[in-house]
Each structure stands twice: as structure tokens, then as C-alpha cells.
Amino acid sequence: MRFLLVEDTADLARSVQDLLRLNGHGVDWAASLAEAQDCLAAARYDLILLDIALPDGDGRRFLADLRRAGNDSPVIMMTARSAVADRIDALDGGADDYLTKPFALAELEARARAVLRRRGGAAQTVRQYADLTFDPLTATMTIAGEVRELRNRELRLFEILVNAPDRIFSKDQLCDRLFSFAESVSDNAIEVYVGRLRRKLDGSSARIETVRGLGYRLTAA
Amino acid sequence: MRRLFPALALTLFCLCLQSLAARAFEIEDRIRLGAEGGAVLSILSTTDITAAEPLLRAFLEQRPDLAVDYIVASANSIHQAIAEERLAYDLVISSAMDLQIKLANDGFALSQPDAAEVAGLPHWAHWRDLVFGFALEPVVIVASASAFDPGHLPRTRRDLIDALREDPERFRGRIGTYDPAASGAGYLFATQDAGFGNAFWRLAEVMGRLDARLYCCSGDMIDDLATERLLVAYNVVGSYALVSSAKGSDLIIIPPEDFTLLLIRTALVPKTAARPDLGTAFLEFLLSPAGQASLKGTPGMTPVRDATADLPSSARTIRLDPGLLANLDRVRKSAFLVEWTAAMTQP
């Protein structure tokens, strides 16, 4: 996905960009509303991540102007301020969703996906691996014409693996990306999801290999 | 006029003292009415019994428990009895307004704080709450039936003067009036007359020239009119004339139209009273509607309550106030009498 990040705190903006790029997304950064305006004039974005408090104005006002100008790019607003009041303001102002800082990348991706899903899949998201096609937006996998639905964690696990085929991911690495740091996860929790995903991959040439002592990797026969 | 020789003044002064000392209080008449053994109300009065008796009986009807000791005396005697001898009488009734005022002014009358209010007297009929007038009497000219031609009756003092001058021989020695030197009432009428104009002095001169007879009392004048020893009497108290006329004598009563003096009969309760409550009771009866009504039976007396309705416009009520004290001033009286004598005794 291609994001436009409108955020004035440089440190935060840099880290968020890095993190999004790690997951394979394209990101442009605008440190002010003026820059954001320039970016929007130059390119198309799947999603705009818009901060509320910006040096040259209020993100909500900017969003309202954008909508009035006929631009209906999906927008997720971010704020570090009071959750409830700003959320109502943001949604009333035309935002598609709302994130309170700090947020996990997983949550941002989930919300972005939910927004795009609601918007009817505007972007080209369907990907292919071996003999299967995979649509992260609709959380479906098509193998030999058979559509299989993935649950959220199965989808995310598959995404991690498919983004780096043949690379070995340790259980810890997978756990860190699959589970919230706030919850306690048992050692075999990841095996449960690997097991479930393997069943969804039945009949495909793609399969998850267990590399004893190291972890898992996705390969195609 | 009205002058006094010091010698004469001294003489008169001595005479006065003498007469006061010599003249003991004289009772002229006396009647006792009412219950035996009851409380006795003693009244000292100038009004004779004949005129007073109906009033006394009317009172006793209301208070049958009482007896009344009614004593008639001259006004001067009454003043002497109260002011000098301090005798205990419960009520003093007198026609001598000046002496009544003097009694009250000099502190011999008992105040009746409620009487004037209760009886609602007109203000001219009482002095303070000490002296109360209960009846009015006109002072009139009385003529025998044969004195004047019918139709030529004198109506004023001027008419009388003219009539006397026209026919002096007819009236010589047959005119009577009070002797102001002897009668308190006569002196009062004379001074009041003199105060209202000079007709009095002209009349006095005319009467003096016609050898007028001087009397002490109205009753004597009426008697002599009845026997035709007198043809005309001047300044007669109206009640006597009317009583007499009621008895059938042929007298003509003329209230002078220029002005008619009205005398107020007054009553007061002396401080010396033995039973002031009884005196007050009779006083209140006199002023009450019942008492006033029984006064109407006495000819010539107008109850004070009816006064305003009945009086002719020529009426001049003698003022009941300390102005009357001037009347009793001995210097003034001497001067007046000197002048009177001068008018009466003409060469």
C-alpha cells in the first residue's frame, strides 16, 4: 500500500515510515499541511495518515477542505490527544477511521485494511505465490479455483511468511508480530496458527516447513 | 361723667364695707319638699318659689329618695353666703350672672368636668365647666293696658323716649325702673344697656325729668303696674311679667326691637357643698331634656336648648364670661352710679 504520512514530529514520522517500509509499504512524508497539499497534487495514495495538530493548521480543517474539494482519498486520523472527543470530531469531519498514538503497526495495518475493504478495494492488492492467489484485503486465498477465507491471525502469519519466502522465521519473531505485547502468549500458541494455516494451504504447492530448532519458512514445491 | 371724687370714693368704700358687714345673709323664703329622712339637697336661689316649685317637683319625681331644701335669697346675699360665710349649700341658682362669674372666677365653684359635655350646651351658655346657664329670660318693657293708645305702642327705646316726651304730664311719677344702686340685676341691665348705645342715657335723663320711681325688684314693678300706680316699667325681667299676665292682669309686654337683653339664669355647685353629688345631680337634671321641658312651663323662660330656635334677631344675650367682672369693679360702679344719679336728679 502507498501511504501519505502527515506528521510534524520528525522522530515519530521517521520511525513510522521505517516500520511501514519494513512491511513493504510505500510511504511519503509531509511535515506540514502545505507539504501534504504538494504530495497530494503529485501522487495518488491508498491511504492518508493525518495528524490533527500540525504547525500550519488543524488536520480536521484540512480534511474538511479536502473533502469539499472532491478528494475522497481514505483518511485515518492520528492524534495523541483525548481519545473520545477527537475521535468524534474526526469522524464527523469526514475521516474513515481514527488511531490514538501510540499504536502498533499491526493495528494500523488492520485499520487501513478495514478502511480499504469498506471502500470496496480500490487498490490493487491481490498477490500471487506459487499456485495460489492471495488477497489480504478480503482475507481470502484462492487455490485451484477454491476460495478459502483466512482468519486474521492466519492472514497475518501468511503475510509475514509470503513477504519473505524461504526465509526462516523463529517462533519468537512470529509471536512478536502476531500477538499483542500486552497479552501473555503460551509457547505453543504459534504452533496452533501454523497448524491452521497449513490446513488452509492444503492442495497447494505452497507449504510451511518446520526447520527444527530454528523456526518456519514458506516454500513452494 | 363717670368720675369719682376721692372723698366720695372713700365714703362709698366704707359704706360698702359697712353694708357688707352689717348685711347678714338674709333668707327671703324657704320651702322643703320631698321624702322625710332622705338625703337633703340644699339649693340657694334667686328664683322665687312659685317659679321654681314645678321644677323641684319634677326633679323629685325622678329622685323620690331625696328631699330638697329650697332657699330664696337676693343675689348679693347669696354671694355673701358662699364667698364670705362659706355656707354649705349644694347648688346656687342665680340670675345675677356677674356674681355667679365672680364666684367661679374666685374659685368658689366646683368644676363639673362632664356636665357641659354630657348636656351638650352651646358654648355661650356656660363658662368653663363651672357655671352653667339653663334658661334665658328677656328683659322687657312692660306697660299697663291704658298707658298707650292701641296701635301706638312704643316698639323701641327711641319710641318710648318720644312717647314720654310727648306727654310728660301723663307719665310723671308713673314710670318705674330698677334702682341700679340697690339692685344687682338693675345695675347689670343698666351697664349692659349703656354698653349697647347712648339711648340708655337719654332715656335715663327723660325718666329722671319725669320723676321715675326706682325699684329693687321686678315683682314690685309688676304689682304697681297692675294697680296702675305705674304706666310703664323699663327693664323688667320677662318671666315676672308673663307670670303676672298669666294670672289675668292686663299688662302689655314689649321686647324692645332695637335690642332686647337676654339674661341667662345660671347654676353652679359651690366648693363648700355638703353633698356636691346632689348639687351635680340637680344641675344635670336642669340641663337634661326632662328638666328643660319642665322649664318651658314657666312663662318667659326659654330653655337654653331651644334658644337658637326661639330667639328674635334683636336678642342680645349677656355674655357669660369674666368680662362681667368689669361690671363689679367698685370704681367703675361708683362712677356709673354717680353718673346715673346725675341723670336721674335733674334740676
Place this chain on the structure above:
Amino acid sequence: MTDSPARNRPARLGSGRVALTGSLRRKLVLQFLAVAAVVAVALFFAVRVTADRAAEAAQDAVLGAATIALSEGLRAEEDGLDLDLPPTTFSMLSAMGEDRVFYRVTLGSDTVTGYGDLPLPATLPPGALPEFYDASYLDTPLRLAAVTRSMLVDGRQVTALAVLGQTRFGQRAIADSIARRAALLGVGFFLLAVPLSLWAARSILGPVGRVTEAVARRGPHDLRPVNQSVPRELGPLIGALNGFILRLRGALSRTETFIAEAAHHIRTPLSTVRTEAEIALRQTQEEPTRVRLRSVIRSVEESSRSAGQLLEHALVLYRTDRVDRSEFDLAAVVTALVEAFRPTAELRDIALALDLRAGEVPVIGDRLMIEAALRNLVDNAIKYSDADGTVDVGLTVADGSAQVTVSDRGRGLGGASLADLATRFRRGGNVTDVVGSGLGLTIVTEVAEASGGRFSLSPRDGGGTCAVFSLPLR
């Protein structure tokens, strides 16, 4: 932070919080009446004394004139002394009040006429003007006047003295009557002063009442300065009040700004830390570093959540005092809330089931507060649910109230009561492994109380927890 808005609540104006020291109006009325009473009494005495003096002066004038008339009645003739004594001389003395009259005329040392024992003045008056003096005669107090005249009698120059005395019944009667009138005047003045002072007090205090009414009638957010026109004396008070309103407005807006800014300043760096840690975790393979990075992220999440709930709690307390009520559709709020949480729940494969039996559910309350409470409930339910579980959110209407039910199949309450859990910073004994501040249920309970609703937490049949938040319907 929460104290200043509390003073803005009209219900508390003039209530037990204000120490009342007597009534200004009663004090004014009493002072008016006291002044009126003093004036009335002074009036009485002034009128009385003046009237007494005037009556005495008038009586003296009459007495003097009568005495002069008496003396002028004396004539020296060539052959003696003559006295012209018109009765009116005495009558006029008696005319006013029927007074008793006494007189005496002396020539040299002899009494010529009148009352021979009437007291004479101590010294002979020098001229034609009467000398007035008081004396007692016949046990009666008298006011007397004496006039001398020099006369030639029998060729000798002698001094004639005319003395005239009268009682003062009339003067006393007049004085008494005037005193009665003066007393009536005083009483009347006082009686008139009663309604007048009541009216005056009311009209003086009227502007105070109008200002009070105008301030008390205001809504909770009406912090405009009072611009009513008031008398000059109330100017400083209104000025002070407006200054206070201005400061209060500043404090309130600073409070709101502070809450927002505090959140911003805490969360923005936390965001950077979290993101950086996540990147680092993705890039390192060293196990000890990973453990530390996980711990960092966990701590950031914990402090971020705590900060959020602390600020939310502060906001709830602040808004509880403001009572910003409006009507809104609870069904729409619940729906939006569930949709907003859905991606979060999906991250853990937790299903969010929404059961809306009613259509529109109009309620009256502070929408922000109520939404904050519901957020906490749903957040809790998701947090404590096991993966692959379901959180049921329902909205029903019964008995005049709307009930939002949030139930999970989580680990339950562990035997703790709501009272325990709703205490600030108190958490269930069985949740130490889950990030939380312990403020969530406190917020919910406080919002329920402030909104006139109820909140209950109970074990769910078949395991888990059932939270019920109810609000009165409009």
C-alpha cells in the same frame, strides 16, 4: 481542576455553601425605621416646644394688650381718678380658653380697685411695656402682666400700677391639643415611613436581585461577562464578578487545553519509542535484546494506556461538574463504537457481536462521557477475552431505561465485587498478566452516577463477565 467549574453550577448559588450574616434588606429597613423613629420623636418635641412657645407668646401678647388697655382706662381728672373698664378687656382674655381673670390697680401704695391681695411684680416695670411674671393666687398658678403709668393726681405725680393676671387653662389646652397633634404627626410620619422604607429597601436592593437572577439563570457554559446596567454602587461588585468570570473562563479553557496538551506531550514521544522498539525488534536476532525490546514495548503500552485513562478520568470528573447534557441516539453511538473496535478485536481473532433490538434509542446525557464509559467496557471485554472468543454487545430498552450489555467469555471477576474493582487503581487479582491501569471501571461507575444511570458487573452464565450499563430514556 474540578473545583472551579463547580462554582459555576447555578444550583449551588446561595445554597448552604454561602455563610449568611443577616439580611441586608432587613438591616436597611430597620435603619430606615430607626431614623424615622428618631425623626418622628424629634418632630414631636420640635412641634411641641415651638407650639408651646408660640402659644405662650400669643397669650402673653393678649395679656399684655389687655393690661395696657386696663392701664389706659385710668384717667386722672382734675378731681380724682377715673377708670374706664370695658368688659371686653376681660372678655378677650377669656376668649381663648375660658381662663380665670384677676386684676388690681394701685396708686402709690393704695389699692384702688380689683383684688387687693393679688401679687405684685417684684420690681415696678419701668415703662409702658408690660412686665410678665408668674405667681400663685388662690392656690392657682397665674400668669400676670403689670404696667405702670405716671399720673398727676391732685397736683401730685404718682405712679399707677395696673396688674392683670390670668390662669393658663387655655394655653395648656392648646398645648395639649398641639401635643396630641404632634404625637399624631410623629406616629403618622413613622407609619408612613414603614411602607416607604420597605419600598426604598426593595428598590435599592432590586438591582442586586436582578443581577443575581440574571447570573443564576445562565446555562453551565454561559461565561459571558455580566453586562446588565446597574447602579454605580454595584459597579465594583459587577466588575469583580466579571473579572472572576474572566479568570474562571481562562482557568476552564486552560484546564481543557491542559488535558489535551498533557495527552499530546505524553503520547507523542511514547509513540516514537514504541515504533522505534518495534523496528528494532524486527531487525535484531539477538535474544536478550529482543527480550528487552519486548519489555520496552510492553511498558510503553502500559504507560500509554494509564496516561490515557488518567486523562480520561480527569476529563470525566471535569465534565461531571459541567453537566453538558444533550439528546442523542444511543444505538448510533453503540454501533459506531463496535465498528471502531472491530479491527482491534480482529487482531486477536475475537468476534464482536452486536445485538440491536431497538431502533433509535434517544437518551439525554453527556455524549462524550457516556462514549468514554462504553469504550472502557468494550475495551475491557476484548482485553480479557481469549483469542477466537466472542464479545457480545447488546442494546435493549426496558422499564424506561436503555441498557447496554457487554459480555465476554474471559476469565471473569475472580470473586471480586464491583465496589472493589471500581475503586481507583484497584485491579482484579487475576489480571496481573494483562496491561491495565485499574481506572477503567472507576470511569464507568462515575459516568453512570453522573448520568443518572446504573452500572453493574456480574459473572456470566457459562463463564466470563457481563457488564450492564443503563441510562434513563429521554
